[in-house]
Amino acid sequence: MVRIDAKGLHYKKLNDLIWEAVENGEEEIVLDNVCGQRYIGAGIRKKVKIEINGVPGNDLGVFMDGPEIIVNGNAQDGVGNTMNAGKIVVHGHAGDIIGYAMRGGHIYIKRNAGYRVGIHMKAYKENYPVVVIGGFARDFLGEYMAGGLLIVLGLEKDEDGNIAGNYVGTGMHGGEIFLRGTVEEHKLGKEVKIFQPTEEDINRIKPYVEEFCRLFDYDSEEILNEEFIILKPYTHRPYGRLYAY
Incomplete structure (x- = not known):
């Protein structure tokens, strides 16, 4: 295990140190005093665990392909941007565009998230991205979503x-959004409709809810016993007629 003090470090210098540790075969990296440094974990393809004490900046885990990142606090915008594989765990809030163009891997956020989550x-095929948010999400959840699970x-x-x-779900044309609770229909994009989940549907999300509860010390049975709804698109080409006749 290697420990890096990020206090006062430029984001490029910090990321150089992280890459150096990865190339040296380190399997666990702890970052202390992180304060807004960007691109932590960017493009790393090795099985390494990065634990962050502080608040990482934008694009945490961008293009990441395999590592596990744990944030002991909040995270800024763009967590998991175009992420391919791995896991990001945020023990607090996260900002906007979480999981932007995400192609695989899992993101778990204990508290709330900002705007355009899952855009x-x-x-x-085997690439199936999953984002689980413990609290609430702001406007444009699942905007232009083409696959995966929120x-x-x-x-x-x-x-x-x-x-x-x-x-x-504005512009949504693939994937699914599960909400534990309800949402008023006037809040929905015109491309999605509300469906009642079957037992099979709940069983599909159960492993992810259980993992969330394991990570953040919640009772999964209590959470799963509440009512869920599913939002799904009713067309795969919501804007087809705008561009082709």
Whole structure:
């Protein structure tokens, strides 16, 4: 295990030190005093665990392909941007565009997330991205989503008592959004509809909810016993007629 003090380090210098440790065969890296440094874990393809004490900056885990990143605090925007594989665990809040164009791997956020979570998420064959949010998500959840799975557990609610903001699923043409609770239909993008989950549906999300509860010390049985809804797109080409006739 190697420990790096990030206090006052430029993000490029910090990332150079991380890559040096990875190339030297380190399997566990602890970063202390992180404060806004960007691109931590960017493009790393080896099985390494990175633990962050502090608040990482934008694009945490961008293009990541295999590592596990644990954030003991909050994270800024773009967590898991175009991520291929691995796991990111945030023991706090996360900012906007979480999982942007994410292609695989899992992201677990204990508390709340910002705007445009899951925008352009996609899945292909064995690549299946999953984002689980413990609290609520802001506007444009699942915007232009093309595949994968978003789960919002609603353990916290926003100032109006909602677990999702406006324009949920706008432009969505693949994947699924599970909400533990309800959302008013006027908050939905016109491309999605509400469905009631079957027992099979709940069994599909159960492993991810159980992992969330294991990570953050919640009771999975209690959470899964509450009512969920599923949001799904009703067309795979929501804007087809705008561009082709």
